[in-house]
Amino acid sequence: MTTKHFLILHGWQNHRPKDHWQHWLADRLTELGHHVTYPQLPDPDDPDLEVWLGELARHLDRPTGAERVVLAHSASAVLWLHAAARGVPGLDVDRALLVAPPSPSVLVRHPEIAEFAPPPLDGIQLPGPTRLVAGDDDPYCPEGARTVYGDPLGVPTEIIPGAAHLDLDAGYGSWPAVLDWCLDGTAPLTARPA
Numbered sequence: 001m002t003t004k005h006f007l008i009l010h011g012w013q014n015h016r017p018k019d020h021w022q023h024w025l026a027d028r029l030t031e032l033g034h035h036v037t038y039p040q041l042p043d044p045d046d047p048d049l050e051v052w053l054g055e056l057a058r059h060l061d062r063p064t065g066a067e068r069v070v071l072a073h074s075a076s077a078v079l080w081l082h083a084a085a086r087g088v089p090g091l092d093v094d095r096a097l098l099v100a101p102p103s104p105s106v107l108v109r110h111p112e113i114a115e116f117a118p119p120p121l122d123g124i125q126l127p128g129p130t131r132l133v134a135g136d137d138d139p140y141c142p143e144g145a146r147t148v149y150g151d152p153l154g155v156p157t158e159i160i161p162g163a164a165h166l167d168l169d170a171g172y173g174s175w176p177a178v179l180d181w182c183l184d185g186t187a188p189l190t191a192r193p194a
């Protein structure tokens with residue numbers, strides 16, 4: 001087995017609870033012998049875009065010869081777009097998964113995360129193969145993730161019926177499909193947790 005390096009980035013108000021799919025995934029990947037970085041980003045209840053960009057840059061190290069994979073949920077999915085728009089060094093990942101990015105209309109309604117509203121999407125060069133997965137009923141992206149992000153960015157988008165924000169409230173504690181995707185980037189993400 002070839003060891004991969006995974007960077008898992010949480011969203012707004014996420015204090016990395018043990019039951020969240022990201023924590024579950026970090027544990028499974030570590031058990032399989034992969035290198036996993038799952039940092040607690042500063043001030044998750046009132047995040048600062050510049051601070052989070054700095055933290056992202058700090059965690060973009062590449063172990064020699066390892067495949068590098070980024071999984072970003074919610075506000076961190078939009079953080080990834082800001083980093084790409086700014087050309088943050090080190091973004092040349094082998095693949096990225098953007099999970100349930102919130103829409104600009106939602107972000108600007110919350111002063112704590114208004115500055116995370118995405119930059120103009122036209123002209124953003126994503127640094128590696130990118131996929132997007134979201135619920136068809138995500139309250140944080142009522143316009144639909146495919147419409148807001150997938151189509152404008154030209155990235156493959158998978159929409160999961162009834163998955164809401166792909167968080168604990170939606171039943172996403174363990175999520176075997178995302179583990180399958182981590183191990184094989186062609187695996188579908190639409191299978192709901194058991």
